[in-house]
Amino acid sequence: MSKEVIRLNQMGYRPQDRKIATFRCDGEYLIIDSKTMETVYKGTASKIFLNDKNSGEDVYVFDFSDFTQEGSYRLEVAHLCRSAIFTISKHPYRDVNRGMLKALYYQRCGMELTPEYAGVFAHKICHHDRALDLQTHTFREVSGGWHDAGDYGRYVNAGINAVAMLDMAYELTPHSLNISFDVPNDSANLPDVLNEIKYEMDFFLKLTNPDGGVNHKVTTWSFGGAVMPENDVGELVICECSMEATATFTAGALMTARVFEPFDPQYAQTLREAAFKAFDWVEKHPDYPGFKNPKNLFTGEYGDTDLRDEVLWATVAMYRETGNDEYAQRAIRIIEANPTLDLVNLTCCCVGGFSAYEVFSMENPNQQLYDLYKAAFIKRCDEFISIASQEGFGVPLEYKDYTWGSNVTLLYRAVALILGYKYFGNKTYEEVALRSLGYIFGENPTGFSYVTGFGAFPYNYPHHRPSDSDGVEQAIPGLVSGGPNVFKNDTFLEKFLAPDTPPAKCFIDDAASYSGNEITVYWNTAAVFLAAWFDD
Known part of the structure; x- marks a missing residue:
């Protein structure tokens, strides 16, 4: 099977970009025009990694960057094996980015997804009952937002991470994201991507309280079974306000207000006012503990034992919004008092990179603050480059990184590398980020495209309740998988993977593998950021 021998970016390549494929055998590699069947390029391995430690393979790296002719092609080796068709074109990531963005629409909660927009994945309205507020013991209307992942919970810090990634992408690459992806949009001038952001932010606004605090999440008491969302009818509960939710809401709302200002100044002001109240809550609760699930609640916790990075992000966001240098000084004090604080990561519980x-x-930022971030960013990006240079598939992942959500670890590092390239000019950062995106799109040891419905060999059985219960063989398209997990944190991986399986192959495309094959909205948006960058 060609995906077992030849691994490539199944979405294709831009003419000007570095183009890499990997083979499991040595030889003369050919590029075959898929229409004329003529050989248009020949080459050999530029690098060889014998017994690559994370794939367990001999990896032969084929660099055909100097072949720039647009068209559709196959790779071939030794007249024995051909790859799937791939393209060289100006916009190879446009369609998959539309798909990954529309996947957010498929995650919408509290509304009917109609056949007009959802096709065979349509479903009835869900989770629209009033929810019990565990803090005030009253019932509130909190419909809306996105289902976070394979379950139907809605979590603020996870959702804010997804929104902030889209905001950041829109600020850097608006042309790539001013695209239609066939979703309901009643606004005359709001791009689809901002309309989707607004759907999530409107939900978060419902979770703000008069004192500024933001409730942590809305879920049922425990995870439901593999049912469609309208059939997940357990009692909805609203958890107490948390520092994780309130601090990240402060920062995310201010960033979103900035993006919305040219389109909807009134909505932007609503977000700013809510953010200022939320930051007032943050300041009044300096020793607030990390969130823990209350008794008898058994859904995703999304708590954090170290809240310094959330408070730092909120503080820096206030500095960016107001220009008041006192906030910059506070941020400097936080960083200098905590030399191990991560200033680069972009996960939902480690937000220093934002x-x-x-x-x-x-x-004209405060120079001392800028220098602190710059030093941390360059140091970490250089570490990523060093790791990638030793890996057969050229990505900044070591053995220990192939854990639950390894694909998003890679995606976040790639986003950080793009920021490093954007602001400090190291072209190698961008090249490794592109190779990392290619890994997600199929140039990886499993040969799968880790995006449902896209690529020649997409995975198709995510741990995702709608995809598992809608009676449609094809998964909802555009969902990014969590990826290989060497620690096998579910019984399915533990049972069916051999103990000596190399870390980058610790993946099974099955809905039962929640620790290897779940999806989340914030994994999708990291991939959207990268695809938009390389489509700009």
Whole structure:
């Protein structure tokens, strides 16, 4: 099977970009025009990784960057094996990005997804009953937002991460994201991507409280079974306000307000006012503990034991919004008092990289604050480049990184590398980020495209309740998989993977593998960021 021998970016390549494929055998590699069947390019391995430690393979790297002719092609080796068709074109990531964006629409909660927009994936309205507020013991209307992942929970810090990634992408690559992806949009001038952001932010606004605090999440008491969302009818509960939710809401709302200002100034002001109240809550609760599930609640916790990075992001966001240097001084004090604080990561529970972006992208930032972030970013990006240079598939992942959500670890590192390239000019950062996106799109040891419905060999059985229960063989398209997990944190992987399976192959395309094959909205948006960057 060609995906077992030849691995490539199944979405294709731009003419000007570096183009890499990997083979499991040595030889003369040919590029075959898929229409004329003529050989248009020949080459050999530029690098060889014998017994590559994360794939367990001999990896032969074929660099055909100097072949720039647009068209559709196959790779061939030794007249024995041909790859699937791939393209060289100006916009190879446009369609998959539309798909990954529309996947957010498929995650919408509290509304009917109609056949007009959802096709065979349509379903009835879900989770629209009033929810019990565990803090006030009253019932509130909190419909809307996105289902976070394979379950039907809605979590603020996870959702804000997804929104902030889209905001950041829109600020950097608006041309790539001013595209239609066939979703309901009643606004005359709001791009589809901002309309989708607004659907999530409107839900978050419902979770703000008079004192500024933001409730942590809305879920049922426990995870439901593999049922369609309208059949997940357990009692909805609203958890107490948390620092994780309130601090990240502060920052995310201010970033979103900035993006919305040219389109809807009134909505932007609503977000700013809510963010200022939320930051007032943050300041009044300096020792607030990390969130823990209350008794008898058994859904995803999304708590954090270290809240310094969330408070830092909120503080820097206030600096960016107001220009008041006192906030910059506070941020400097937080960083200098905590030398191990991660200023680069972009996960939902480690958000230092978002605060770095706020500083890098503003005009005339406080120089001391800028220098602190710059030093941290360059150091970490250089580490990523060093790791990637030793890996057969050229990505910044080590053995220990192939854990639950390894694909998003890679995606976040690739986003950080793009920011490093954007603001500090190291072209190698961008090249490794592109190779990382290619890994997600099929140039990886499994040969799968880790995006449902896209690529020659897409995975198709995510741990995702709608895809598992809608009676449609094809998964909902555009969903990014969590990817290989060497620690096998579910019984399915533990049972069916051999103990010595190499880390990058610890993946099974099956809905039962929640620790290897679940999806989340914030994994999708990281991939959207990268696809938009390389489509600009």
